[in-house]
Every structure is written in C-alpha cells, then in structure tokens.
Amino acid sequence: xxxxxxxxxxxxxxxxxxxxxxxxxxxxxxxxxxxxxxxxxxxxxxxxxxxxxxxxxxxxxxxxxxxxxxxxxxxxxxxxxxxxxxxxxxxxxxxxxxxxxxxxxxxxxxxx
Amino acid sequence: xxxxxxxxxxxxxxxxxxxxxxxxxxxxxxxxxxxxxxxxxxxxxxxxxxxxxxxxxxxxxxxxxxxxxxxxxxxxxxxxxxxxxxxxxxxxxxxxxxxxxxxxxxxxxxxxxx
Numbered sequence: 001x002x003x004x005x006x007x008x009x010x011x012x013x014x015x016x017x018x019x020x021x022x023x024x025x026x027x028x029x030x031x032x033x034x035x036x037x038x039x040x041x042x043x044x045x046x047x048x049x050x051x052x053x054x055x056x057x058x059x060x061x062x063x064x065x066x067x068x069x070x071x072x073x074x075x076x077x078x079x080x081x082x083x084x085x086x087x088x089x090x091x092x093x094x095x096x097x098x099x100x101x102x103x104x105x106x107x108x109x110x111x112x
Numbered sequence: 113x114x115x116x117x118x119x120x121x122x123x124x125x126x127x128x129x130x131x132x133x134x135x136x137x138x139x140x141x142x143x144x145x146x147x148x149x150x151x152x153x154x155x156x157x158x159x160x161x162x163x164x165x166x167x168x169x170x171x172x173x174x175x176x177x178x179x180x181x182x183x184x185x186x187x188x189x190x191x192x193x194x195x196x197x198x199x200x201x202x203x204x205x206x207x208x209x210x211x212x213x214x215x216x217x218x219x220x221x222x223x224x225x226x
Binding site (some may be wrong): 004006031033035042044045048050058088090097098099100101102103104105 | 131143145152153154155157160162167168170192203213214215216217219220222
C-alpha cells in the first residue's frame with residue numbers, strides 16, 4: 001500500500017523567510033495533491049501535480065513533483081502570517097484503487 | 113456552483129445510537145468520496161462512489177458503517193451503534209471523472225459520541 005510521509009510535522013517560521021515542506025511517498029503514485037486546512041475547517045485544494053517535473057505556483061506557494069525520487073515539495077517564499085495552516089499532501093496508487101492516501105500534515109505557524 | 117454540502121455540520125450522540133450524515137456533491141460530479149479525520153491526523157479514506165456504484169470501501173470500515181448513493185447524486189453515511197472511537201470529522205469530497213483533476217472537499221460533519 002502507498003505510504004505518504006511529510007516533514008517537518010511542525011514548522012514555525014518568521015515572516016519574510018523561505019522554507020520547504022517535503023512529501024515522500026513509498027511507491028508509484030499517478031498524481032500528487034496539496035491541500036491547506038485551517039483549524040476546524042475543511043480542506044482547500046492548492047495544487048494537483050500529474051507528471052514528473054510538474055511545477056505549479058500560486059502566490060507565495062510553489063509545488064513540484066519528482067516521480068523518480070517519489071518526492072513532492074511545497075516551497076513557501078517570503079512567508080506571511082496568513083499562510084499559517086496545516087498543509088497536507090496526498091497520493092494515489094497508479095491503478096486498482098480510487099483511494100487517496102494523505103500524509104499526517106505539516107502544521108505551519110508564521111510568526112509576525 | 114455552491115460547493116460540496118454536508119449536513120449536519122455538528123452532531124453529538126450517545127454511545128449506541130445511530131447517526132446519518134448527508135453529502136450533496138458539486139453538480140455533475142460523478143465521483144464521491146467519504147473520509148474521516150481525527151485531530152492531528154490526515155484524512156483517512158472510507159469509501160468511494162462512481163455514480164451510484166460503490167466501487168471501493170476501506171478495510172478499516174467496520175460493518176457498523178454503511179454508505180449509499182442511490183441515484184448517483186447525494187450520498188449518505190450511516191454509523192450504527194456508535195462508539196466513542198467514532199468521534200471524528202467526516203468529510204465528503206467530489207470530483208468529475210472527465211473534467212479537471214481537482215477533488216473538492218465539503219466543510220465536514222463533526223461527530224462527538226458521549
């Protein structure tokens with residue numbers, strides 16, 4: 001079964017700094033999702049990465065996918081307080097299942 | 113497009129009671145998912161529907177859990193004889209099989225079993 005691991009689990013950073021969240025997965029996944037979740041709220045879709053080398057950017061967030069390394073990254077540029085949230089990555093085996101497996105999340109706190 | 117709608121948003125029930133949650137997916141989304149999330153954890157897959165067919169069900173799902181999507185539109189998730197360990201947020205999500213790749217989540221239904 002696919003396993004998805006994120007690190008770090010907790011991240012406290014100053015406004016204006018850059019940082020990267022890592023998402024490793026154990027076997028071939030045909031797509032990789034990134035979601036944001038605010039406390040007590042549902043999940044907001046950020047990015048869908050479909051192929052090796054895919055890079056997507058929205059505002060201060062940029063996500064990339066390396067299928068050979070089984071690694072996706074979410075890079076935060078010049079963090080602002082509003083980015084404080086929990087970020088999840090999720091993947092799915094290439095075939096035979098519709099089950100998306102989520103990582104345990106990275107809780108990000110941006111300090112003003 | 114009003115998004116994925118879930119009802120009720122919060123439910124407190126006594127152990128042993130049955131509860132039912134409803135999910136209305138985004139219009140024309142033929143794929144529907146149920147997930148469960150506990151504090152500090154990522155969402156955990158429960159079941160998947162494509163149109164009205166339940167195509168996949170988690171092995172973690174006990175016989176007390178059942179889900180339906182009778183006409184391929186809204187879905188219900190029923191938990192029978194609730195236990196304290198069932199306390200969690202139940203999330204519904206939907207997507208379109210042929211248009212786009214994004215899976216949209218609803219606001220969730222919080223269940224507390226006392």
